Amino acid sequence: MKRIILAITGASGAAYGVRAAQILKASPDVETHLVVSPAARRTIAQECDIGVKEVESLADVVHHHADIGASISSGSFRVHGMVVAPCSVKTMSNIATGNSGDLISRAADVMLKERRPLVLAVRETPLHAGHLESMLKLVRLGAVIFPPVPAFYHRPGAISDIVDQSVMRMLDQIGVETDAAARWGE
Numbered sequence: 001m002k003r004i005i006l007a008i009t010g011a012s013g014a015a016y017g018v019r020a021a022q023i024l025k026a027s028p029d030v031e032t033h034l035v036v037s038p039a040a041r042r043t044i045a046q047e048c049d050i051g052v053k054e055v056e057s058l059a060d061v062v063h064h065h066a067d068i069g070a071s072i073s074s075g076s077f078r079v080h081g082m083v084v085a086p087c088s089v090k091t092m093s094n095i096a097t098g099n100s101g102d103l104i105s106r107a108a109d110v111m112l113k114e115r116r117p118l119v120l121a122v123r124e125t126p127l128h129a130g131h132l133e134s135m136l137k138l139v140r141l142g143a144v145i146f147p148p149v150p151a152f153y154h155r156p157g158a159i160s161d162i163v164d165q166s167v168m169r170m171l172d173q174i175g176v177e178t179d180a181a182a183r184w185g186e
């Protein structure tokens with residue numbers, strides 16, 4: 001059984017988090033722990049046809065964003081990997097500085113200190129030097145910075161094709177295999 005944390009924050013691209021929740025739900029032997037930030041509630045409403053409650057119903061366990069005593073806030077709770085998709089600059093910066101006052105940044109900090117896989121789908125553009133410095137710091141701490149940049153070699157015909165391909169590659173990073181999109185050479 002793989003225990004995975006999925007956090008959805010308030011950067012544009014809520015669809016990446018929603019799709020990740022759907023794929024994790026369909027993955028055998030995966031237990032998904034979901035945290036949705038308050039800003040993500042707003043972007044989900046703005047950008048998606050699915051409601052937050054329905055997204056939460058896809059997870060095995062839902063944690064309140066402010067519950068800093070949740071299971072996933074402790075390194076003694078065994079977790080296979082964590083994905084923050086999409087990841088706002090605010091949350092990325094909190095993680096980069098160890099500012100772990102909410103559950104998402106605390107759980108991410110735990111992943112780093114325990115040397116476990118952490119994938120941050122940071123979405124902002126353009127990027128200033130402070131953003132880039134935070135990203136470099138995070139990579140040095142062991143995180144994977146995964147901006148959801150579309151690929152075109154698989155000839156996406158719909159937005160969902162672009163989202164699926166990026167989410168598949170994010171989940172590859174934490175060892176959850178899915179065939180949500182075509183793979184080059186396969």
Ligand SMILES: Cc1cc2nc3c(=O)[nH]c(=O)nc-3n(C[C@H](O)[C@H](O)[C@H](O)COP(=O)(O)O)c2cc1C
Pocket residue numbers: 008009010011012013037038039040042043046087088089090091123124
């Ligand atoms: C519609 C909408 C789109 C946003 N897009 C982005 C974005 O792409 N990247 C980003 O870093 N912040 C974006 N924000 C701002 C974040 O939501 C804001 O910084 C928030 O405090 C992030 O909090 P969180 O990390 O706890 O979710 C957006 C906000 C809204 C309302």
